[in-house]
Amino acid sequence: MTAPKPAVRPKRPYFASGPCAKPPDWSAAALSRAVVGRYHRSGPARARLREVAEKTRALLGIPASHRIAILPGSDTGAVEAALWNLLGPRGVDILAFDHFGHEWARDVTDQLRLADVRALTAPYGEVPDLSRVDFGRDVVFAWTGTTAGTCVPRDDWIAGDRQGLTICDATSAVFAIDLPWARLAAATFSWQKAMGGEAQHGFLVLGPRAAERLAGYTPAWPIPKLFRIAKDGRLDEPLFDGGVINTPSLLCVEDALLSLAWIEKQGGLKGMIARARANRALLDSWIETSDWAGHLPRNAAFRPPTPVAMRFSGPRTEAMTDADRRRLGAAIAALLEAEAVAFDIDAYRAAPPGLRVWTGGTVAAEDVAALPAWLDWAVAKVMSGL
Numbered sequence: 001m002t003a004p005k006p007a008v009r010p011k012r013p014y015f016a017s018g019p020c021a022k023p024p025d026w027s028a029a030a031l032s033r034a035v036v037g038r039y040h041r042s043g044p045a046r047a048r049l050r051e052v053a054e055k056t057r058a059l060l061g062i063p064a065s066h067r068i069a070i071l072p073g074s075d076t077g078a079v080e081a082a083l084w085n086l087l088g089p090r091g092v093d094i095l096a097f098d099h100f101g102h103e104w105a106r107d108v109t110d111q112l113r114l115a116d117v118r119a120l121t122a123p124y125g126e127v128p129d130l131s132r133v134d135f136g137r138d139v140v141f142a143w144t145g146t147t148a149g150t151c152v153p154r155d156d157w158i159a160g161d162r163q164g165l166t167i168c169d170a171t172s173a174v175f176a177i178d179l180p181w182a183r184l185a186a187a188t189f190s191w192q193k194a195m196g197g198e199a200q201h202g203f204l205v206l207g208p209r210a211a212e213r214l215a216g217y218t219p220a221w222p223i224p225k226l227f228r229i230a231k232d233g234r235l236d237e238p239l240f241d242g243g244v245i246n247t248p249s250l251l252c253v254e255d256a257l258l259s260l261a262w263i264e265k266q267g268g269l270k271g272m273i274a275r276a277r278a279n280r281a282l283l284d285s286w287i288e289t290s291d292w293a294g295h296l297p298r299n300a301a302f303r304p305p306t307p308v309a310m311r312f313s314g315p316r317t318e319a320m321t322d323a324d325r326r327r328l329g330a331a332i333a334a335l336l337e338a339e340a341v342a343f344d345i346d347a348y349r350a351a352p353p354g355l356r357v358w359t360g361g362t363v364a365a366e367d368v369a370a371l372p373a374w375l376d377w378a379v380a381k382v383m384s385g386l
Contacts, residue, residue: 010367016344017307019192021362023262034254040247048253050242055260059268067240069204075171078188078202081227082167088219090164091116091137095128098145099350124148124351125296135162143173147348149309153301155180176276176305185210195259196362198252272361276305279359279368283308286372292316311354325353331382341374
């Protein structure tokens with residue numbers, strides 16, 4: 001007989017890894033200041049676009065030497081813009097340890113057709129041997145592989161005497177990790193992750209060395225308009241001063257400003273990092289004693305503050321096939337969604353079978369604390385029916 005349902009439910013069951021939970025006090029009514037119905041290049045609209053970039057700069061500690069552009073296509077669009085505009089003059093090392101790392105490697109070889117590309121790969125839950133990275137080349141990597149719940153462990157592997165550019169997909173690291181901006185020639189992220197904003201808008205942060213390359217290098221391939229951040233052999237400066245390539249959603253811009261105002265109230269970056277770490281610790285302590293769940297990254301150094309990726313591990317699930325584990329994960333996720341306890345926690349479709357829980361700063365600790373009892377209840381209920 002299945003045990004009774006736990007008494008305490010998460011008040012906000014939003015544990016998806018993108019788009020992620022909105023700030024706890026979020027309300028659509030607070031979007032009334034949005035500059036809707038206005039031309040996106042009008043004075044008020046452009047002022048809002050500048051404001052969201054500069055507030056983000058201030059909260060993240062992005063140096064004044066780095067330029068910030070708002071691009072279409074969320075983090076994916078920002079990464080592609082960086083790859084299409086910056087790569088070519090040098091060989092490229094790409095770290096591929098989650099789905100998107102493999103996507104960037106595929107784009108560079110199949111679309112840009114660069115000949116000198118090394119893909120340094122690792123299976124889900126692991127990170128490539130960082131000592132193999134050649135910083136005489138350009139280096140492309142994700143700080144946190146969202147689909148694997150895995151991250152690079154530190155920043156001292158990035159050589160101080162590097163000659164190539166470091167291009168970092170930082171979308172699940174921003175507002176969860178204190179990033180070393182001086183070591184990143186280009187970094188990208190979206191509003192939909194730890195900020196708790198909406199999708200479809202991405203930030204591209206360019207350091208001086210990346211801007212210098214754009215000023216002196218024209219790629220051999222045509223660049224689609226939505227990726228075009230340079231014009232006539234020069235950086236498109238207005239794009240880094242509140243300008244945009246195409247029409248943004250000014251409602252989403254206002255929503256991002258709301259998120260940034262909430263983050264400021266939590267103590268800014270330090271407060272958000274503390275919230276994410278505390279949330280992660282709540283799940284980690286439960287996983288360590290679980291008889292059916294384990295960490296996907298076995299090395300604790302590879303576990304980011306968010307998300308928490310779990311594999312099915314332990315005496316209750318060890319005899320299962322991968323197909324059975326895949327069905328188990330889907331069934332647990334569906335059951336907890338039906339109970340309005342946890343939304344969208346099945347593992348990423350290309351990852352090993354398991355569960356994935358977002359623990360970023362917009363998720364309340366009390367909701368994370370309530371989740372393990374429900375996970376145990378759901379496993380028992382699903383497995384009793386297998």
